[in-house]
Amino acid sequence: MILDGNPVAERVLAEVRAGVARVRERHGVAPTLAVLLLGNDPASGLYVRSKKRMAASVGITSPDYVYPEGLDRAALLDLIDRLNADRTVHGILPQLPLPKGIDEDEVIARIAPEKDVDGIHPVNMGRLLGGQPAVLPCTPSGCMEILDHYGAKLEGAEAVMIGRSRIVGKPLAQLLLARHATVTMCHTRTRDLADHTRRADVLCVAVGRAGLVTADMVKPGAWVVDVGNTRLPSGQWVGDVDFPGVSHVAHVTPVPGGVGPMTRAMLLRNTVLAAERQLGGGLR
Ligand code: NAP
Numbered sequence: 437m438i439l440d441g442n443p444v445a446e447r448v449l450a451e452v453r454a455g456v457a458r459v460r461e462r463h464g465v466a467p468t469l470a471v472l473l474l475g476n477d478p479a480s481g482l483y484v485r486s487k488k489r490m491a492a493s494v495g496i497t498s499p500d501y502v503y504p505e506g507l508d509r510a511a512l513l514d515l516i517d518r519l520n521a522d523r524t525v526h527g528i529l530p531q532l533p534l535p536k537g538i539d540e541d542e543v544i545a546r547i548a549p550e551k552d553v554d555g556i557h558p559v560n561m562g563r564l565l566g567g568q569p570a571v572l573p574c575t576p577s578g579c580m581e582i583l584d585h586y587g588a589k590l591e592g593a594e595a596v597m598i599g600r601s602r603i604v605g606k607p608l609a610q611l612l613l614a615r616h617a618t619v620t621m622c623h624t625r626t627r628d629l630a631d632h633t634r635r636a637d638v639l640c641v642a643v644g645r646a647g648l649v650t651a652d653m654v655k656p657g658a659w660v661v662d663v664g665n666t667r668l669p670s671g672q673w674v675g676d677v678d679f680p681g682v683s684h685v686a687h688v689t690p691v692p693g694g695v696g697p698m699t700r701a702m703l704l705r706n707t708v709l710a711a712e713r714q715l716g717g718g719l720r
Contacts, residue, residue: 467711578698
């Protein structure tokens, strides 16, 4: 089975549209996501434009704060303080990576946890680890939505996570653990990667190396979620999983069209949830 992310994202976006309508009706305002873009990295510019387009399509307002020349530390922290205090802004999204020389950890930690729609503020990460999640990181929660939508059984499953980044691998492993999977985390120092992946009923891969996972590394019938996103010299985008080979033996997300649309949809869902929490009267 091809685990197409688009219909799952459409379902989430339908919920988001309903949430936006609820917020407008109860509070007379639109959920609002402030997007910060520092520097002139073309890929970051592209991601920001695509997020803003998607936000507009569901009725979320997304004022942008674009500084092609960058901002110095004091000005950036001051901007975040102002957005934290601004009651008309419900989510703050600095496009990562921030330009060299800026301490990303400091910037993330400065955002009010309730406005951290990426779910990577230390408070939100800590709550996830403590089993009391408030804001879930977008890509990991999007992966879980895909697995649930297509009916993967997680309780008691052997789950293997390749990659241990703050934004994907670590939180996704926690979400799988919370659903009672037995989770193994792999990384560059893992001795025999294939030995682990072949045991996996659920295999999630967030590395950034095209074609790392081949069909002989995958258990037949496994659920494979490919987070990787690499642009080949030909211009084609591919994942970490050798899709043509692995799709013959396992259920797998395509790249593009798998996890990518889910990440954007979950960001918008987090924005609506943040608005409802801050304005009061939300469902959650
Ligand atoms: P990252 O911070 O670069 O982390 C990569 C992880 O992969 C690290 O933990 C690294 O191990 C591990 N790794 C690297 N080579 C490996 C190998 N040969 N065997 C086993 N593990 C290996 O990456 P990230 O931010 O999580 O992103 C990963 C990929 O997902 C990238 O392609 C990124 O573009 C993509 N991504 C996609 C979305 C989406 O929405 N589709 C969202 C986020 C990221 P060490 O810790 O030992 O170095």
